[in-house]
Amino acid sequence: YSHIKPMKIAFLISSLSKGGAEGVAAGLCNSWQTAGHTVDILTFQTNDEIIGYELCEGINLHPLALMKESHSVLKFLQNNIIKIFNLRRRLKAIAPDVLVAFVTDINIIAIIASCGLSIPVIISERVHPGAHKVESIHNLLRKYIYPWAHTLVVQTQDIAVWVKTNLNMQAEVVANPVREPKFRRQAHVDSRNKIIAVGRFTRQKGFDLLIEAFSNISNNFPDWELTIFGNGPERASLERQVRLANLSESVHLPGQSLEIAKEISMADIYVHPARYEGFPNSLLEALAGGLCCIGTDSPGGVAEILKNGEFGFVIESENIDELAKTLSIVMTNETLREQYAHKAPLAINGFTPEIIARKWISILENAQNSFDVKN
Structure with missing residues (x-):
């Protein structure tokens, strides 16, 4: 300068x-x-x-x-x-x-x-x-x-x-x-594995798709939970979706967090299911924190950030079956999660x-x- x-x-x-x-x-x-x-x-x-x-x-x-x-x-x-x-x-x-x-x-x-x-x-x-x-x-x-x-x-x-x-x-x-993270991924303090997503509760962000995908496989993974941080006009609709799927014990919508970097550090998988995007900050923060990430090939920057699969899983936008299948693979295979978590911070070089x-x-x-x- x-x-x-x-x-x-x-x-x-x-x-x-x-x-x-x-x-x-x-x-x-x-x-x-x-x-x-x-x-x-x-x-x-x-x-x-x-x-x-x-x-x-x-x-x-x-x-x-x-x-x-x-x-x-x-x-x-x-x-x-x-x-x-x-x-x-x-x-x-x-x-x-x-x-x-x-x-x-x-x-x-x-x-x-x-x-x-x-x-x-x-x-x-x-x-x-x-x-x-x-x-x-x-x-x-x-x-x-x-x-x-x-x-x-x-x-x-x-x-x-x-x-x-x-x-x-x-x-x-x-x-x-994206800033250097305040927290790096850490060992669990409880017995449940965690999937995390972050964003405004709008149709754009695709959280309805994520909840449905998780619902399709949740019976096979009783030791996993999904937490979506955020707020917005779709909150009531998402809460109803969780309730109707009987997922209240395993899907949580706690609102916005003032310490989202800390929340990310305590998770195992980050999912960005957006229908379209710009350049999502929450995905950058998850990669910086060393988290295994799943994103969509929707219009915008998600696939570009993940280098089309090099630094995270890229799936077809709005494909609930593919999202559920990818989640199952990653949730089952801890070694695979660790491989992607290890190289995740490399995705943000230059940012x-x-x-x-x-x-x-x-x-x-x-x-x-x-x-x-x-x-």
Whole structure:
């Protein structure tokens, strides 16, 4: 970093509550601030909303308090016009060298709000846009407004190909960072073996598929249990599924954990059954912690992270029978589990926070320099 001229970086994200994109945003901003840049984070949440991540001293937080429900097209337009004008006013006051934005709707607002302000905008999709459904208006606006951004950053080559094909844009590929784990996998304190999964309780994450697969084989493995950490709109549905399958003694949905790295370290197998993804942080953390992992070949970064089977098992997305079969093989064979657990940390080489932060800074610096030349 020593040769890099300090920049004034503005970062726009909907909120800093607990979540994958939010965690990456907080981590990047902390890295940049520590490296000597000035960082302003703008969110649409209110002053009193809980921030899910620690921020470095010196980072300026601007909660714009503009999160409002849009129950009609008119209200949608009104709310977004208010966001654009308020954001534009704040950007004029901050006068950043670059503006970074995360997630489709926020990206669109960032591009429109910064028009004519001589601020290069770097936007980022945080999940596979071909699989993740957004409002049709956002789909349309993405197609016509994204090219106004200086750079679009995605997390995988798979997503970059989609962007080239569907948006006719060249995307920069930068993975998510993963820290050295606080805990390594440890011996059990109880007699039961553990399968773990982590994520928001939405259809995207595929936890219904995992519960069904486990249900199909659970009678053969009375000494195994499944724990899924997280919360979200599908909680009631997943709880009902567990209850109807009579799995209340062996499948647990304890909610979010503040010590997920510790929970991962006490498990035997990590499963990521998502229907589609971006670049899942929980899978990276499980690999870093030395856990045998199973993931799907769904759109996004799971198969790419697992190097198509080199560092973990990759199965067909939404194939419950294959998931149940793979679980059975891994649960039965401790030697096989240990082989994959031993090489799991190798999968995250090159994903340290320092390396990823430097890649981002290179993109931001390039945007600033090319914008200066153009102007």
